[in-house]
Amino acid sequence: MPEECKDSDLILVCLKTTANDYMLKTLPKLIGPNSVVMTLQNGLGNEEEISKVISADKIIGGVAFICVNRISAGKIDHSAFGHVKANGFNKNFAPEKLRAVKELFEQSGLDFSIEENLHELKWEKLVWNVPFNGLSASLGGVDTRSILAHQPTHAVAIELMKEVILGAKTQDVILDNKLIDENINKTLKMGPYMTSMSIDRLNKKPLEVEGIIGIPLRKAKDKGIKLPYMENLYAELSYYNASLIK
Secondary structure (H helix, E strand, C coil): CHHHHCCCCEEEECCCHHHHHHHHHHHHHHCCCCCEEEECCCCCCHHHHHCCCCCHHHEEEEEEEEEEEEEECCEEEEEEEEEEEEEECCCCCCHHHHHHHHHHHHHCCCEEEECCCHHHHHHHHHHHHHHHHHHHHHCCCCCHHHHHHCHHHHHHHHHHHHHHHHHHHHCCCCCCCHHHHHHHHHHHHHCCCCCHHHHHHHCCCCCCHHHHHHHHHHHHHHCCCCCHHHHHHHHHHHHHHHHHHC
């Protein structure tokens, strides 16, 4: 039971964002006076959600650049990479606690870096997540190699990356266009990797559409910028999610 972990020094949130309602009900039961919460969830808005139930100066935001799939309860397949990047959610987060978390990860054999700009970090991860999680699910549950091997979907992936970079700019986050080639090359090295959203689509589970596509899309729209490839992807995947409720 989650309550058995009460007063833990570090609470890692690795739930999919489709379980955020459960997360918000459970986290307050786990927090002690010295606890720190670190979310490694996909997309935007998770730190803000957690701050509804926990003080913002107890929250670490991070992204995991790692290829893993959960095979069964307690069994993980780690196929490539393994780098975590993070920082405190707000400027009042104690730096000594962040360094302690970094040391803990490194003792476990994972690379961990403390990044200066958490906001930029989250958008940078979207440059990969939007095209590859998004397309793998919209195409019915395919692997990343299949997306890049087919010229039309390869081209769409590039257009989606361009739109994420443009969307980031509306939030005063300047990302280098070289991220496009870097992400393509990194993805080719993964082999036929099944993204989390492709697996969820195959298993007829809800998809992490809002944090990965919906929120970034709305942030750009609020600034008067249209992102048509992302709009089409969001329309398709949000329709799929809605169809599961019927």
